[in-house]
Amino acid sequence: MSFKKFCPRCGKEKDFLVGKICVDCFMEGKEFFSMDKINMTVCKHCGKIKVRGKWIEFSDSLIAEEVASKVNVIDELADSKVFVEIEKYSDIDYEAKIKVTGILSNQLVEKESFVKFQLKDVTCDACMKLNADYREAIIQLRSSSKDTAKEMYAIAIDLLSREKSKNTLADTSKVIEIKNGYDLWVGSKNAAAKVARRVAQLFDVQIKNSRKLTGRENGKDKYRNTYCIKK
Ligand SMILES: [Zn+2]
Numbered sequence: 001m002s003f004k005k006f007c008p009r010c011g012k013e014k015d016f017l018v019g020k021i022c023v024d025c026f027m028e029g030k031e032f033f034s035m036d037k038i039n040m041t042v043c044k045h046c047g048k049i050k051v052r053g054k055w056i057e058f059s060d061s062l063i064a065e066e067v068a069s070k071v072n073v074i075d076e077l078a079d080s081k082v083f084v085e086i087e088k089y090s091d092i093d094y095e096a097k098i099k100v101t102g103i104l105s106n107q108l109v110e111k112e113s114f115v116k117f118q119l120k121d122v123t124c125d126a127c128m129k130l131n132a133d134y135r136e137a138i139i140q141l142r143s144s145s146k147d148t149a150k151e152m153y154a155i156a157i158d159l160l161s162r163e164k165s166k167n168t169l170a171d172t173s174k175v176i177e178i179k180n181g182y183d184l185w186v187g188s189k190n191a192a193a194k195v196a197r198r199v200a201q202l203f204d205v206q207i208k209n210s211r212k213l214t215g216r217e218n219g220k221d222k223y224r225n226t227y228c229i230k231k
């Protein structure tokens, strides 16, 4: 036979009391977690999110992680766990469902709350450069056949877009169409070199590489490469 305990405040029968009252009454009006302000920035052009000073490919789990890092749990709660679910209402409007569980006086407790927040939309540095015709390299695609030139162009754009998740500057800031091909102004010299190599390989031709001095940086000459691929 076990002794029943009753909470003197609400009269409910409970296995454990916190001091003299039950956990529910103890928790009444008392929060066991608080939230710091959620401050996140998203680029309205490429959709990347700024996390701790770095621009990272957007994902719901990344946002959930950031929200979780803003949850402060009270010290009395042992073995606490934080769960975050994200609901997206627009590109910048979100709601997070935050659930915190833990042990309070031998009893498993949980509390939920909903927080609405907004991402600040800005233009990231890379997109700013791309909007301003920034180019570290130029890829020239040339062919006497319009179809071949178009095919080269489609492949180059596709290869660039694959690089873009790792490197926002792997994009064109301008595309110039001329009679026998295209000029692609590319924001990243590494991406341009990689894409040019791959296109030349696919069309079985050599790259004609030329470079132009564009200035000096940290005591070193700076060059802009032009990769000409002619089929
Ligand atoms: Zn009670």
Ligand SMILES: [Zn+2]
Pocket: 043, 044, 045, 046, 047, 048, 123, 124, 125, 126, 127, 128, 168
């Ligand atoms: Zn961007």
